[in-house]
Structure formats: C-alpha cells, structure tokens
Amino acid sequence: MPQVPTPTADTSVPQAAGLAGALAPVRFSTSDVPEADRMAFALEFYGPVLVGLELAPDPDDPFSISACFLQLPGAMVAQGHASALVSTRTTALLADGVDDLIICRPARAYRVTTPQGHSLEIGAGQTGVWSLGQRSSALLQPDTAFRSVQISRSLLRAMVPNVDDIDMVHIAPGDPMLDLMFAYADLVAEHPIGSEEGGRIVAAHIADLTALALKGAAGLREGLGRSSVRAARLAAAKTAIQAALHRPELSAATIGAQLGISARYVQLLFEENGETFSAYVTRLRMEWLRRMLGDPRQTHRRISDLAFEAGFRDLSTFNRQFRRHFGEAPSATRRQRAPWSAIRAE
Incomplete structure (x- = not known):
C-alpha cells in the first residue's frame, strides 16, 4: 500500500487521526503526495x-485536491479546490451514524442525486444543502473552488422547525445571513481556535447564522411544508421491518441500508414517535408470537421453534421479554388461549 502523508496543521495541535480533536486549521493537498500515490490518497484516506x-x-481530469478544514464541536468548515469528481455517501459509510447537513457553495455548477431519483441542481455561486444521513452523490466539475459548512442537526434543532426533514434544498444567491455565515466560516477557517470552549462558541455562531439563513429560504419553507418526508420514511421503515421481522440480523443498520439512510436516523424516526426501534421490533415479534400461541393450527409446534422463527437468537432472551410484555410465561399464554387441544409447550 502506498505511503500517504499525514495532513499538516497550522499549529502543533494533534494531527491526522483525529480531526475530531483539532481546533486549528488542517491543510491537505495532493501536490504533497507523489503522483503515483494520489489515487490511493483519495480512495483510502482523504475520502x-x-x-x-x-x-x-x-x-479525464488530472486528479487534485487542495483543502483547508477546521473541525469544531458539532461543525466543520472547509474551503479549497478540486478536480472533477463524484463524491458519494455510500451505504457502508452511513454506518458512522453521521446525519449532519452539508451547506456547500462552489464556484461552478454541480449536482447532487440520490438512488431514489431525487436531484438537486446548484448553479455557480449558489448554495445547496443536503444530508449526510442518506445515500447521495455530488458531481463536481473540473477546477471547482468550494466553500462548505458541515453542521450537526442538534445545533440547529431548537432554531429550525422540522430540521430533521431536510434532505435536499437549494438556496438562491443574495441571502444576507448565508453570505455572513460563509464570510464568518472563511474567517475562522484560517485561524486556530485554541480551546474547546472557544470551538463551541464559534460553532454556535455558525449555527445561529445558518439557522437564520435556512428559516428564510423559500425553497426550504416549501420543503418543510411537506413534513410528510419524515412520516413517509417512518412508514417505509415500518414496512421494511415487517418484511424482515423474522430475521435475527434485523437492526436499525440493516433497515437504514435498505432505505438509504443512517442507522441513527432510523432510530430517531422511532424515538420521535415515542418508541425506540428495538422496542418496536420486539413488540411486533411478541404480537406475532401471541397470535401463534393462540392459533389452533400451531398447537403441534414447539414454543422454542416459534421463538426462533420470530427472530430471537436465544430462548432466555425470548422468555424474559415475553414475561415482561405479557406478565406470564409463553406456556401459560398457550394454555389460556388454546385450551381445546393437547399442547406441546416446549
């Protein structure tokens, strides 16, 4: 494997392995990488x-990236230049649980698409907003200068109604709050912050300006008018769960991969509806089992076989959860609900 150089920070803060702890600008450039190793740099490290x-x-375009990043608590600002490329948020990468918003203003037009057929066309100098919590691809033209802010939804949630419904939105030029946000981001991207407390303050300032821009965006207001986005995703997740209910490997990650959203986003959909993902799955399995235990056509089947068919991996977990749900053992439920025949309770 080619040796990839460690990115350099402007000060002596911790480097490479953790942008997460770096409160000073960190610069990256393919010009610092031997030409033969640049593709590996992109595919294995930078991306x-x-x-x-x-x-x-x-x-068809010689690969190059030159960028400066500043990682803050809950936000990251970046600016730089790149050759033509496609950047994709893949199913595998969704496993990191990040569902931040990306707010990007490139000097040349670009396009963001999803596997579901949604598309966001952004003109030169305009601004696009999309989510890292879903599968998507962004197509950049050759020699594109870009400015971007990545921000956690948690910093915006109190200020932007239905911020969790945002998947893609276009913001036309001329919004003063958005211009001010990018100007502020450009400023802080060039200077060390120096402390965690300072980083939180700067991130909060960026979030305030971003929230004002998002709330004033006509396109966003139209998008948030269809809060059915979140409801539709919850309905799709429930449908997918029903189809996979009897599979032991069923999880928020497997459902998220199927729907093209992160596991954390799947969990949030259920939590906001008053029930955790795991509780919902367990409840559906218990309801199915109770029906089976009361079905005279199933009296010949062992309870353990039904438990495994419901997706449980071990009987102790099944028995414990059944008692918690119904206040009695599975065998007692079967005797009460199907007393008309001889029953094999185990």
Whole structure:
C-alpha cells in the first residue's frame, strides 16, 4: 500500500487521526503526495477517513485536491479546490451514524442525486444543502473552488422547525445571513481556535447564522411544508421491518441500508414517535408470537421453534421479554388461549 502523508496543521495541535480533536486549521493537498500515490490518497484516506465520502475522480481530469478544514464541536468548515469528481455517501459509510447537513457553495455548477431519483441542481455561486444521513452523490466539475459548512442537526434543532426533514434544498444567491455565515466560516477557517470552549462558541455562531439563513429560504419553507418526508420514511421503515421481522440480523443498520439512510436516523424516526426501534421490533415479534400461541393450527409446534422463527437468537432472551410484555410465561399464554387441544409447550 502506498505511503500517504499525514495532513499538516497550522499549529502543533494533534494531527491526522483525529480531526475530531483539532481546533486549528488542517491543510491537505495532493501536490504533497507523489503522483503515483494520489489515487490511493483519495480512495483510502482523504475520502472515507477525513470527509466521510467515497471519491471517484474523473479519469479525464488530472486528479487534485487542495483543502483547508477546521473541525469544531458539532461543525466543520472547509474551503479549497478540486478536480472533477463524484463524491458519494455510500451505504457502508452511513454506518458512522453521521446525519449532519452539508451547506456547500462552489464556484461552478454541480449536482447532487440520490438512488431514489431525487436531484438537486446548484448553479455557480449558489448554495445547496443536503444530508449526510442518506445515500447521495455530488458531481463536481473540473477546477471547482468550494466553500462548505458541515453542521450537526442538534445545533440547529431548537432554531429550525422540522430540521430533521431536510434532505435536499437549494438556496438562491443574495441571502444576507448565508453570505455572513460563509464570510464568518472563511474567517475562522484560517485561524486556530485554541480551546474547546472557544470551538463551541464559534460553532454556535455558525449555527445561529445558518439557522437564520435556512428559516428564510423559500425553497426550504416549501420543503418543510411537506413534513410528510419524515412520516413517509417512518412508514417505509415500518414496512421494511415487517418484511424482515423474522430475521435475527434485523437492526436499525440493516433497515437504514435498505432505505438509504443512517442507522441513527432510523432510530430517531422511532424515538420521535415515542418508541425506540428495538422496542418496536420486539413488540411486533411478541404480537406475532401471541397470535401463534393462540392459533389452533400451531398447537403441534414447539414454543422454542416459534421463538426462533420470530427472530430471537436465544430462548432466555425470548422468555424474559415475553414475561415482561405479557406478565406470564409463553406456556401459560398457550394454555389460556388454546385450551381445546393437547399442547406441546416446549
């Protein structure tokens, strides 16, 4: 494997392995990488490790990236130049649980698409917002200068109604709050912050300006008018769970991968509806088992066989959860609900 150089920070803060702890600008450039190793730099390090994206450089455009990042608590600002490429938020990368918003303003037009057929066309100098919590791909043109802010939804949630419904939105030029946000981001991206407390304050300032811009965006107001986005995703998740209910490997991650959203986003959908993902799955399995235990056509089947068919991996977990749900052992439920025949209770 080619040796990839460690990115350099402007001060002596901890480097590479953790942008998460670096409160000083960190710079990266393919010009610091031997030409023969640049593709490996993109595919193995810069894309998946640093920015959480899979990069596919255009083979007809010499690959290059030059960027400066500043990681803050709950936010990251970046600016730089890149050759033509496609950056993709893949199913595998969704496993990191990040569902932050990306707010990007490139100097040249670009496009963001999802496997579901949604598309966001952004003109030169305009601003696009999309979510890292779903599968998506962004197509950049050759020699594109970009400015971007990645921000946690948790910093925006108190200020932007239905911020969790945002998947893609276009913001036309001329919004003063958005211009001020990018100007502020450009400023802090060039200077060390120096402390965790300072980083939180700067991130909060960026979040305040971002929230004002998002609330004033006509396109966003239209998008949030269809709060059915979140309801539709919850309904799709429930449908997918029903189809996979009897599979022991069923999890928020498997459902998220199927729907093209992160596992954490799946969990949030259920939590906001008053029930955790695991509680919902367990409840459906218990309801199915109770029906089976009361079905005279199933009296010949062992309770343990039904438990395994419901998706439980071990009987102790099944018995414990059954008692918690119904206040009695599975065998007692079967005797009460199907007393008309001889029953094999185990």
